[in-house]
Amino acid sequence: MYAFSNAVNSMHSEDVKQLMKQASGKNLISFAGGMPNNHLFPVEQIDEIYNSLPETVKKLCFQYGPTSGYPPLVKSLEDYLENKGVVVGDNKILVTTGSLQAISIITQEFVNEGDIILTENPCFVGALTVFETFGAEIHSIPIDKHGIDIEALKSKIESLERKPKFLYVTPNYHNPAGIIYSPERKKELLEALSGTGIILLEDDAYSDLYFNEDEKHLTKAMKSFGVKDVEIIYTGSFSKILGPGFRLGFMLSSEEIFEKAETVKQALDACTSNFMQILGNEFLVQNKLEPYLKFLRSEYQERRDLLQKHLKTHMPKEITWNEPKGGFYVWLKLPPNISSTDIFNESVTKGVVFVTGRTFDPASKKDDRLRLSFSNMPKDQIEKGVIILSEAIKEVLQNSKVVLS
Amino acid sequence: MYAFSNAVNSMHSEDVKQLMKQASGKNLISFAGGMPNNHLFPVEQIDEIYNSLPETVKKLCFQYGPTSGYPPLVKSLEDYLENKGVVVGDNKILVTTGSLQAISIITQEFVNEGDIILTENPCFVGALTVFETFGAEIHSIPIDKHGIDIEALKSKIESLERKPKFLYVTPNYHNPAGIIYSPERKKELLEALSGTGIILLEDDAYSDLYFNEDEKHLTKAMKSFGVKDVEIIYTGSFSKILGPGFRLGFMLSSEEIFEKAETVKQALDACTSNFMQILGNEFLVQNKLEPYLKFLRSEYQERRDLLQKHLKTHMPKEITWNEPKGGFYVWLKLPPNISSTDIFNESVTKGVVFVTGRTFDPASKKDDRLRLSFSNMPKDQIEKGVIILSEAIKEVLQNSKVVLS
Secondary structure (H helix, E strand, O other): OHHHHHHHHOOOHHHHHHHHHHHOOOOOEEOOOOOOOHHHOOHHHHHHHHHOOOHHHHHHHOOOOOOOOOHHHHHHHHHHHHHOOOOOOOOEEEEEOOHHHHHHHHHHHHOOOOOEEEEEEOOOHHHHHHHHHOOOEEEEEEEEOOEEOHHHHHHHHHHOOOOOOEEEEOOOOOOOOOOOOOHHHHHHHHHHHOOOOOEEEEEOOOOOOEOOHHHHHHHOOHHHOOOOOOOEEEEEEOOOOOOHHHOOEEEEEOHHHHHHHHHHHHHHHOOOOHHHHHHHHHHHHOOOHHHHHHHHHHHHHHHHHHHHHHHHHHOOOOOEOOOOOEOOEEEEEOOOOOOHHHHHHHHHHHOEEOEEHHHHOOOOOOOOEEEEEOOOOOHHHHHHHHHHHHHHHHHHHHHHHHHHO | OHHHHHHHHOOOHHHHHHHHHHHOOOOOEEOOOOOOOHHHOOHHHHHHHHHOOOHHHHHHHOOOOOOOOOHHHHHHHHHHHHHOOOOOOOOEEEEEOOHHHHHHHHHHHHOOOOOEEEEEEOOOHHHHHHHHHOOOEEEEEEEEOOEEOHHHHHHHHHHOOOOOOEEEEOOOOOOOOOOOOOHHHHHHHHHHHOOOOOEEEEEOOOOOOEOOHHHHHHHOOHHHOOOOOOOEEEEEEOOOOOOHHHOOEEEEEOHHHHHHHHHHHHHHHOOOOHHHHHHHHHHHHOOOHHHHHHHHHHHHHHHHHHHHHHHHHHOOOOOEOOOOOEOOEEEEEOOOOOOHHHHHHHHHHHOEEOEEHHHHOOOOOOOOEEEEEOOOOOHHHHHHHHHHHHHHHHHHHHHHHHHHO
16 A cells, blocks of 8 residues: 555556556555665664663654754764765765755755756656656756766757756666666766856665675765866765655755755754664774675575566567666666557556656657666566566567557 | 854854854853753654654655655644634745755845845844845834734834835744733734735744643744734744754745746756654654644743743842743843843853854844843753853943043
8 A cells, every 4th residue: 555655656647547547456566666675675774773762862753853864964974974985074974864855955045046057857756756856847857877978968968058056867777777887987077067167966765775785885875976167966865775765865966056955844844853863973983884785786686587587588579688787677678669658557457557768758758768777676576577577578569569550 | 062053153244253252161041042952852752753764754854845845744733723714725834954945935035135124123033134135225113022012013114215025023932032922912914914915924933932721822823823814924933842953844835936936946956855854744744743743832831930040139230131931042132222232242251151142133233132042052051051141141231430530
């Protein structure tokens, strides 16, 4: 029931209508929700933390905190970032109510109605909702398997008469595309932005979820590349490494940007829950994060492997995809003239849901892809889900051939 | 340290500078913070709730929830409101990250830069910060001991060339004025708004904190007066009846206003923490609220009584005030030509802080009052604090007489 509501949050409104029409009384298999599975949360660890909090700290849980964040958590986040190779230096951390709030704050800080924001295409739909809600004019740049298309980015910037306020990217284990930017592409991106005065908003919600230790270095944040002439705001989240229910995230930025962001935060919700910040802080301080991440990586890798195996076995050859090296998502590519929405409509009637490609296109049009999330998937449902989805795809392919011939 | 940061959150920026200058190394007595005392929080009750959550519910704590709120909490809030005599009827509840977020959402829903908002004078400073941040033009109406000045409100509305978007009021145990609107004044206010098309934003954070059971009926919400031709948005909070650290609040409004508010909420932080919502819900469902409120009322009443007693004993006769019948605040009135800020500067050097009157004036000028909060005050510090404050006031009075003579 709640998982259903959650999945719906990230779906295209037309798809939700279709889902509601079809779903009543059915036991759906969902590749839709971009969230962890309930059974993977570190419940025992948080139990232990909660029950061993000193009385004075427990009382602080109930109290207001400073707008910028619970000071011990700010310190722990600095250590966490330094461990990831992100140099904090003169930058400041603002703790936020989830990293979506950081994106929202930055948008409210920089964007007036009609101002331009650059995004990737496809783009995280939560961020698109924020940008649209605050009236931004969104221009999107295609990505390939190594990251944002640099030439397309450059020509877009040249073609615009007004300077975009910022470029929003999710370079590590992209939602929905599943890719990770190559180090070269990250470097080229910074070069392309150099001298333009366009701020880079680097959303890094998934970088701890690499599947292979050897690839950890690929997750290096652009914020830590030492480039001086590109202003970078970096955002992080506890949603994928502890639980979205904590609504804990943060942004790392120059002091000037931080100060304005703090004022906006004060006007949005005064401060982030001390209760959640204190539990999140202890999770870091008591070194519970790294062992938990080891567990998560192996769980997600196993799901990714199962999904890959069954996709290879059951998908018609017209369907292609890149194997994700971390994160939550596989981004299937459809043959020309086949729309993700048509497949969705067929698939829902058969009992499988996912998120359609157009959901991640700011123009709500480009529909030649579909997103499968494996993070929330019970392992024993993956094969069945893939078989049903394959059948739906085959039917749509078949019908389109009939129409075409 | 953190209590200090919290107090600073609600203080005038110039006063904070003065405080910082004077406070280093000193053990200040603070009447400043408008929050509960750490020792009053229901820590044991929440411990019990947390540790008896079924495993499946505990896992839900970690997960995303619907933007509108955790459904069982929405239901419990409906019951809570019905118990308070607020008829929910066709209205809808949106759970928010504190009631300040509700005020923020409503402002973002209705107010564009330059639009007019009406407030009381004095007005809750958190709301003023929100209205200013979103670029509203604020017009304030004086209040007396029975509520907002109806004639002043009517002439203000007549004098304005543009229709205000809403009138923001805190009728029950006003922050900072400590008053409760009389039932007649509430009725007159609704009559004054009738036919104007101006929305009433009724902020009701303190109504559960009446000190005398006989006066409970006075807290009746205008939302429940059954007036059809005034659109009323009602906001409530867990901050004063559970703990601000939960960041839990809600708004009750027509479905049309709810739907737009839900869209804004989605773009602000996706959803309120399930973890906090589940604990808050159990607090209501397990009937822990009412016994806790009984305890709180008696604790706050005791502090109010002590403060009254010591004020009567020590304050110079030129200082007057109304005895609050609930809530957190005493609002001292100064004689003509004496400013709250002068007293603040003197008082800080002697070791006592409070919040200056001008903090609650949208124009940051009217400074003939000062706010004493007794909610966060250790009982054994009240007398000492009042004596020091009285001395500071006497000195400022003395100096002003020297200057005047």
